[in-house]
Amino acid sequence: MKEEEVNRCQIQEWYPKFKSVSIKTRIHELPEYFVQYLLDDSGPFLLPVSISNDDAFPNRIHNPEEEDDYQVSEGSGDESEQPSLPPSFPELELEIKESIESLGGSVFPKLNWSAPKDSAWISTTGSLRCSSFSEIALLLRSSDSLVHDLCHAYDSCSDKTSSRPRSFFLALRKWYQSLKPEMEFRCFVQNQNLVGISQREVTTCYPALIEKKDSLQALIEDFFLDNLMSRFESENYTFDVYVTKDDRVKVVDFNPWGAFTLPLMFTWEELDQTHSEQGDGVNFRVVESQLSVRPGLKTAVPFDYLDTGTGSGWDQVIRNANEDLQQQTRNAQAGA
Ligand SMILES: Nc1ncnc2c1ncn2[C@@H]1O[C@H](COP(=O)(O)OP(=O)(O)OP(=O)(O)O)[C@@H](O)[C@H]1O
Structure with missing residues (x-):
């Protein structure tokens, strides 16, 4: 398989040509700092600060009394204790809010190739139906199957030059409740x-x-x-x-x-x-x-449930995850 064949299957590539015979969709190029937010698993999982009051996940930091939660206590002297500030993507959020409205209020989100199908369980609806930026961010951040899009899309290509495309896109598709x-x-x-x-x-x-x-x-x-x-x-x-x-x-x-x-x-x-x-x-x-x-x-x-064999690409991902887990356990035991 060639990279160009994989690239043609990205929704931002095929949708403009076939939109008259597809599901109504709005596509947003994602800023690199949002991609990094999706990839970052170093700290605690923080939902973005929302610009919207009617968001399904009102962000607690808007409550001034609670902002103290995020302050470093004076004189602690230990930078590593500083809690991370929640990320914020106001421009992207605004664009997404407009798209959700133009698509009737509920959308199905996906990246270049894949939807976060494995994280449906975490949403309040138990599905991929989203009506706010926070709901979309939660599904994307919680998904393991998007790791394929983010890091492994070209693993099967004979002419592989990169582990990821230059840009990532978020496709918002009009939500259909009763697909049979x-x-x-x-x-x-x-x-x-x-x-x-x-x-x-x-x-x-x-x-x-x-x-x-x-x-x-x-x-x-x-x-x-x-x-x-x-x-x-x-x-x-x-x-x-x-x-x-x-x-x-x-x-x-x-x-x-x-x-x-x-x-x-x-x-x-x-x-x-x-x-x-x-x-x-x-x-x-x-x-x-x-x-x-x-x-x-x-x-x-997620395909990793089905094909975790040697050479599938996911064998290495699982090995890395196991090593991380073992390291975390050793660290915890050393700290206890
Ligand atoms: N607009 C929509 N509204 C509601 N459900 C949808 C919508 N689009 C897709 N789905 C459901 O989600 C499933 C997965 O969608 P899609 O094929 O876009 O995801 P994917 O991650 O590319 O999946 P795969 O990797 O299997 O191709 C579809 O089979 C369909 O049941």
């Missing part, structure tokens, strides 16, 4: 031909999906031919779609072929061996019975 999981599909394109379609949520059998399989396949194939084929520049890639109840197809995401992209109901070995020709027929897989569900294979689960 059975209407989401991952589609596999090899040599610019659609070769496979997989049910996206592979832990459940949906009888209605089995009934509609043929008509759904026709809709997705037509969508690919009319909108994506020869317009998305990679030879090999995947795209995710959502089919609405009035049979419109929306592209939700693009991902590179192979590497970190989950093949869902396929394996990358069998997809690699497809050697398709145009007109060869598309292999459409859905869960045909609840008994055939592959245990442990879930979407919306």
Whole structure:
């Protein structure tokens, strides 16, 4: 895989070209100091100071009586005891607030490639639905799966020159409350031909999906031919779609072929061996019975849950985390 193929799958790259067939989205370039805030795991986790009073997480530092909490007591003489001041990103927050309003008040956030799916549990809604800058900052800061975007996006590239893109972007997508999981599909394109379609949520059998399989396949194939084929520049890639109840197809995401992209109901070995020709027929897989569900294979689960083997990239991340943990334990024992 080449870096340019990975780059094409960044939402700020593909969205402008395909916005008429996608979900309404506003994209913000992130200042580097906000990226550093996301990456910084050295101190306590501090939410940014909010400019907004109606924020879902009103920041306590706005209360003057509590500001004393952040003062260094005079004469302590020990700089290392100084508590960190909460960070503040007023310009970015203002831009984001305007975007949230323009998108109807609730958004789904993601960085260049990934959404913070693994941190949904921490939000008050238990989902990625956000209506304020603080909620977005909390999800992004708490996510381990964004480490992929921030530090490992090019790990599978044969021409890797950097561990990260020059800029990071925050995409805010209009929130859809009632997306039906059975209407989401991952589609596999090899040599610019659609070769496979997989049910996206592979832990459940949906009888209605089995009934509609043929008509759904026709809709997705037509969508690919009319909108994506020869317009998305990679030879090999995947795209995710959502089919609405009035049979419109929306592209939700693009991902590179192979590497970190989950093949869902396929394996990358069998997809690699497809050697398709145009007109060869598309292999459409859905869960045909609840008994055939592959245990442990879930979407919306960080890939590190699934592939932590040697060479996956995550083996090193886990080794580092374990070493940090052991060091912290040794420090704590030494201090006790
Ligand atoms: N605008 C939205 N409103 C509500 N839910 C959404 C929205 N966009 C996406 N989702 C849900 O979140 C899931 C993940 O979205 P998305 O594919 O953009 O994230 P991702 O991190 O790129 O995932 P992956 O790495 O699996 O491609 C989707 O399958 C869909 O169920």
